[in-house]
Amino acid sequence: MAVIAVWKCDRDGSMFDDKKDAEAHDKMLELAANITYVIEKNIQSVSEEDCEAIGLLLAKHSDVLAKACKGKPELLLEEVNATENKETNNTDNNVTPMTQTG
Amino acid sequence: MAVIAVWKCDRDGSMFDDKKDAEAHDKMLELAANITYVIEKNIQSVSEEDCEAIGLLLAKHSDVLAKACKGKPELLLEEVNATENKETNNTDNNVTPMTQTG
Numbered sequence: 777m778a779v780i781a782v783w784k785c786d787r788d789g790s791m792f793d794d795k796k797d798a799e800a801h802d803k804m805l806e807l808a809a810n811i812t813y814v815i816e817k818n819i820q821s822v823s824e825e826d827c828e829a830i831g832l833l834l835a836k837h838s839d840v841l842a843k844a845c846k847g848k849p850e851l852l853l854e855e856v857n858a859t860e861n862k863e864t865n866n867t868d869n870n871v872t873p874m875t876q877t878g
Numbered sequence: 879m880a881v882i883a884v885w886k887c888d889r890d891g892s893m894f895d896d897k898k899d900a901e902a903h904d905k906m907l908e909l910a911a912n913i914t915y916v917i918e919k920n921i922q923s924v925s926e927e928d929c930e931a932i933g934l935l936l937a938k939h940s941d942v943l944a945k946a947c948k949g950k951p952e953l954l955l956e957e958v959n960a961t962e963n964k965e966t967n968n969t970d971n972n973v974t975p976m977t978q979t980g
Contacts, residue, residue: 807954811936821931825923830917
């Protein structure tokens with residue numbers, strides 16, 4: 777039997793067949809952790825759990841967030857509304873939407 | 879007496895002598911409001927006040943945040959530590975640091 781490489785992201789243990797995907801995922805988690813750190817350092821009234829949820833939420837939208845930071849803040853609204861439409865379409869097809877737990 | 883134009887940002891009423899500064903400030907506040915909106919829409923357990931504080935915090939660091947989103951997440955940590963060093967230096971000179979209220 778052949779032996780094949782599988783790539784594991786040590787931040788959360790998730791596994792990938794493709795090294796690039798694993799690296800992209802690791803970079804996303806690093807960004808999430810650093811956004812969480814910035815919030816925790818500056819705004820003490822937000823719980824650790826919420827800081828982590830916010831870091832992950834924003835890191836998952838990093839492409840749009842980067843463009844928004846570079847002069848197109850309206851793109852963030854489009855992103856949220858697009859995600860909502862996807863979810864409402866899903867519920868129309870009686871599929872439980874992927875809810876972002878706080 | 880001469881009459882000169884002064885530029886007011888209607889989001890928060892702040893005034894600027896220079897139109898470009900006023901527009902940059904308005905864009906920053908729009909980014910802050912949109913980040914706040916994304917968080918409020920996705921994470922209900924964070925207070926409105928905290929969502930606004932986080933939006934403003936991240937919008938004020940939009941340059942570094944954009945770079946962090948584009949593959950350099952470590953820059954966010956440098957930014958926070960740099961801000962902290964500035965504040966500790968200030969306290970050494972008996973100056974009250976600008977604390978980010980939650």
